Amino acid sequence: MEMSSFAKQSSLVFTFLLFLIQMVVLGQTPKATPWTPSHTPDGQPDVQGFWEATVGGTYDLTDPRRGGGRLGELLNEHKGIARAKKPSRIVDPPDGKVPYLPWAAAKQQDIAAHVDEPTKQEYVDPQARCLPDGVPRNLFWTGFQITQTPGYVFIVYEQNHTYRVIPLDGRPHVPSNIKLWMGDSRGHWEGNTLVVDVTNINSKSRLDNVGNFATDAVHVVERFTFSDAKTIKYEAVIDDPAVYTQTWKIAAVIVRSHQREKNYEYWEETCHEGERNVEQMLRLNDSAKADTVKQKQ
């Protein structure tokens, strides 16, 4: 008996829902078996593809919010719904806070106090100006794609033309007087872990929206541990004696993304071409000035 188109649609939806339920159940079961990756021609574990942090957003390292910004929480508070705080991305020190020297703590608190009222230029997050986020912040702001060629790992981020080139041949870093938005990376593999040493970061961008920061002497060592075919256990140790009382560490889980979208590709996202939010943020008190901003575009 031929199925009606309605029956066909219904059974398709039902099959799909069963598939989803199966994925949820499987997802809750931790994988116990070790992972043996395939390898690139030069012997690297092949980890190419699209990736994304499970908890995205770069509003606050110590209080990560999916999607960034405080508005969702404000709205829920308005409705009497308290937000369930996620654990700090900072796993060392155990209190989950950035271990600042006193002058640095004061600077961060000043920025944090003005994050929703950026009355001065210096309160505006460089990310709002479409400036590159640096290392490690960019990993949490947007998805990224890993490409590997002999002797190199490339990370290309989905937004804002940012990327990292990670040579694996042990060459030295560029001279220390060279400062780069995305830093200078040198990598090597330890089994299934890509270890990346990052220096020469200009630190003109912040570590998050609420003003956590480093200087241009900061040294970051990242470990991308590919624990299975779809998961990265990421850690970064951050060292800058001018700012912190000790080194500190962040940790995150990053997973493969866009696997169900055949032929997914990144499209150009040119943040600079029409950025206007900063002028709005600076709270133009004069409406005429505000209108001038609009007319200029």
Next chain:
Amino acid sequence: MKNRIFSLFICVLLLLTAVPVFAHHSFSSEYDINQPVTLKGKLTKLEWINPHGWIYIDVTGADGKVVNWAIETGSPNALLRRGLRKEDFPLGVELTVKGFRAKNGTATANGRSITLPDGRELFAGSSGTGAPRDGADPTER
């Protein structure tokens, strides 16, 4: 009933193809959650640009005065991946926009949903800006 099942299927599909595109700024540094707005007017200008698109509509106030409002939308990539096209917004089309007003008091808003003349309501905002979880964003995780 058929349409409802098909819509459910599309919703599920949308959830699976969530685009993790985060905005480049914090919502609350610019827009006021205590000032939701619903604006009705004719489209006078469309800017299909990064990092946010902008639509401009002439809104007639209670006093009869016409004010041109600027409404921020998601980036062209985000809108495109949701199936929206520039052609969905011909100049002169009557739109109803729901969103939140800018803190600086200008005729500017962050757009969450846009309703077309045929009744279709489209999410046109930016995902991941910290904007309210008001159910308007079908890809919100």
